[in-house]
Amino acid sequence: MHGESVQVRGGDTVQVIVFNLGDERYGVDISQVREIIRPSQITRIPNAPDYVEGVINLRGQITTIINLRKRFGMRPKPIDNNTRIIVVEFDNAVIGMMVDTVNEVKYLSTADIEDLPSIITAREEAKFLKGVGKLPDGLLIMIDLNKVLSEDEVERLR
Amino acid sequence: MESDMEEYRQEFIQEAREYLDLMNQNFIKLENGDLNAINEIFRVAHTIKGMAGFMGYKNLEELCHKLESAMGRVRDGEIEITSDVVDVMLKAVDAIEETINKIEEENSDDVDVSEIINALGEFMQEGKDEKEMKEVDLSKESFEGANVRVDVYLSEDCIMKSVRAALVVENLSEVSEILTVIPDENDMEKEDFDGHFVVFIKTSDINKIEEVMSKVAEVDKFEISPLEQKSEDKAEQKEVETEVENKEKDRSKVVKDGVKKDVKKDKKLESIRVNIAQLDTIMNLVGELVISKGRLLQIASEYDIPELKEAVSIMDKSITSLQDEVMQIRMVKVERIFNKFPRMVRDLARKLGKKVEFVMEGLDTELDRTVLDEISDPLVHLVRNAVDHGIETPEERVAAGKSETGRIRLAAWREKNNIIIELEDDGKGLDVEKIKQKAIERGIVTQTEADSMSEDELKMLIFAPGFSTKDNATEISGRGVGMDVVKTTVERLGGSVRISSKRGEGTRIRIHLPPTVAIIKSLLVKVGDETYAIPISSVVEALYVTDENWKVIHGNPFLIVRGKLVPAFKLRELFNVVNGKPEREVGIIVEKESEKYALIADTIAEQQEIVIKPLTGYLAKIKGFSGVTILGDGRVVPIIDISSLLGGDRLA
Structure with missing residues (x-):
């Protein structure tokens, strides 16, 4: 499944968790999300890639936290009351994505998800994005966990 | 279905x-x-x-x-x-x-x-x-050498006679060599097994047999009779021969009927198959228990509750035993990976037209499964190397005045807290001059560096990345892992590699490994407001940094320990810790490949047993850390890995 589920389901609807980074709204398929937590004590790991905030103890499981703002090349923002960590299960690993705030859960018909226009996909940070969802109240950028979390990207970015 | x-x-x-x-x-x-x-x-x-x-x-x-x-x-x-x-x-x-x-x-x-x-x-x-x-009569073969016959009569009320019998055989196998058992395991499982069976063994000490037998429960009586006259066991042989023949005819009787009962088979009876993933889960759970125990201890001392302290200390004992048991279960005999080598050596030697006698020792030596799995590929590489680069062709050997057949010995044993695996060959040995040349050619060291190196240091160069002395990488050695991988793998596991070699006489590679890796003793140190764990196994001593023992020579800091200059590394700088400088710093002297280094931290917090949790994903390949651990209060602390922290590039 991984990030492909949105396209595979054809005429179905998907449930999407909507979160914010800056002024933009992003969405991630709920089937890949394990839970949403508030940031707790994060242990920094020296010499890690800069977008890795560190690790936390999630009920005994060591969970790597990445800062999605940094991952997307946006300016970082200090942790505040609205900051949330979306814990996703990916490739048997559990990873937390730190986002500005989590808003709601939306239903989205897969027919309403379109590929990104090429002018956007050509941009470096856009490789983490997989499409745009059309909602009555605006657009929603679907992120591609496969790309956001894959190790090759890490290697390449170093 | x-x-x-x-x-x-x-x-x-x-x-x-x-x-x-x-x-x-x-x-x-x-x-x-x-x-x-x-x-x-x-x-x-x-x-x-x-x-x-x-x-x-x-x-x-x-x-x-x-x-x-x-x-x-x-x-x-x-x-x-x-x-x-x-x-x-x-x-x-x-x-x-x-x-x-x-x-x-x-x-x-x-x-x-x-x-x-x-x-x-x-x-x-x-x-x-x-x-x-x-x-070629095998039934005879299996009796040749038997010098004692043990008749065992199980008591009538023994419920599972076949199991009891297997236990008896197992016990005997510990003090002697079992050659055969009549009737065999399959027949024992039948209803009409009357509890009488005969074991033929080879032993040097009959008294021991008697001692073992007298300890087994539910045995009605037993007779131990030394076998001397050939004629006597001839009769027995007949019996076995027919047994074997019957079996062969009975082809439809599928699965697991042995032609000959041997010791290995007996062992199988006493073990069960466990899924490796399950074992890992148990190991993790034990780790969690150790952490919870730490938490409880902390609460007990924080609130000063003597009863709780007592209860925890009792629990501590059980957990420690549980931990030991689980560790024991995870131990696997090196046999498991060694066993593939004879075949490999044989095929390789034949292909290369070399004659090799391959000897293995200490197959019973046990190692943690994880360690064993990790070390498998590097060992394959070393053994291949020994056949390919080490042993000469028969002609070369004869010309050098050696026997035509080369000898490779792979041995494992336990020494104090280490498992040692040694690979030795009597081949041509390392050519230090050639190594030197190659290393310079490949840009691993400069001419001046090489000139100042001792012979041992030069030999260690074969473990440097990008090194290969054979001009054409052969099909045999030129694939996958290289010697550098051997070294990094061993060091990652907390071990070390040594090589000694004499030109024309052979090469010996010795690998030291810790038997287990999952739970270790560690020193917790503070740097700014961050805590790090250093495995005790690599710590030699600790001392305060003073004006007297802190020297900077040509821009490089050193700590003077008992008159010797030890290169010093400030963790604060290595880890980019930004918080203010402490009044007094402490130097932790660690050892890596018998070289001493000083790691400078703010304070030592405490000494603690910790459970290593590996870092995954992005952090799996990170240098300087072997993983993290969770402390009693739930905090996550990175565990410093000396060998990769001070590894390669940083010191060069």
């Missing part, structure tokens, strides 16, 4: 692989003249055939059947054992392995085996023509 079948399939694949290992080992034994091995191969081929038939893998069944028949002929002395014969048979074993791989991947045994079947068929023909009828 589907999932049932899947389960059977998995089990089949796993068992078949174990049997394949057994087969490979026995072929090597056979080639070295051990005729008992024939029986074992025969039995294993038969077993796999049975299992394949049950699972409906016709191709595999056919292949095993052919191999079995060929072995039958070998056993009857109709085919003489030569290296060529063994080659073909080993190819058949490979084909079986390939088929099993295919079954695992695609659930189909659709592999073209006709060529190998034909090759086996040819042997059958050849055998028929020759008809040499050499008498």
